[in-house]
Amino acid sequence: MSDAVQSYILTQDLRDLLAQEISTLKKQNILLQQSVREQKTIAAAVNEELFLELLEVGDTLEVLLDYLANNSTPSSEFIQRLPKSLGAVQCKFLNILKKRQVTTIEIEGTQPDFNLCRVVEREIRTDLADQTITKVVRKGFYLDEKVLRPIEIITSKLE
Structure with a gap:
């Protein structure tokens, strides 16, 4: 060098x-x-x-x-x-x-939108169509337009 x-x-x-x-x-x-x-x-x-x-x-x-x-x-x-x-x-x-800008997610109808909902349990319900929302366990929230926490739900199952 x-x-x-x-x-x-x-x-x-x-x-x-x-x-x-x-x-x-x-x-x-x-x-x-x-x-x-x-x-x-x-x-x-x-x-x-x-x-x-x-x-x-x-x-x-x-x-x-x-x-x-x-x-x-x-x-x-x-x-x-x-x-x-x-x-x-x-x-x-x-x-x-x-x-x-944290707001509650509102569910429309009885069928879950899996972009907004998380199924935490299923219950046998012969009187309802499969995957009908039977109960909201915990509210979901948006942060602006983003899902901060999905709604936690229970849905029906036929058997």
Whole structure:
């Protein structure tokens, strides 16, 4: 191998052009770093808002659980209000999801759409056509247009 040193001669115009391009790249780098910092700040604020909303849901559930823990025989008034209270908690939770483009998948008809449904069990039902939905076990959700979690269902089978 040769230990020859190669040298390049740059004209003043070429040096000026390279210096200008390096300066431009440095400015772009600074702008990108600022943009990344801003995006991190925005993401942190969005996460903080989500966590605060979820904590409200948790607080409501905690009040209900504390009442049940401290009252071995809950009043009939509490028992009557319980479904409405839990429904309000569920509504609040679903609204939190909806604000983030997470929506419930709705089933149309009695036959499963296997792009939206997952069969978790089959039950013998001679009074229904094969693969008729007999029960929704767990709701499914979209995230924007994507299936986040399919609906879990039970379907009929003839034998």
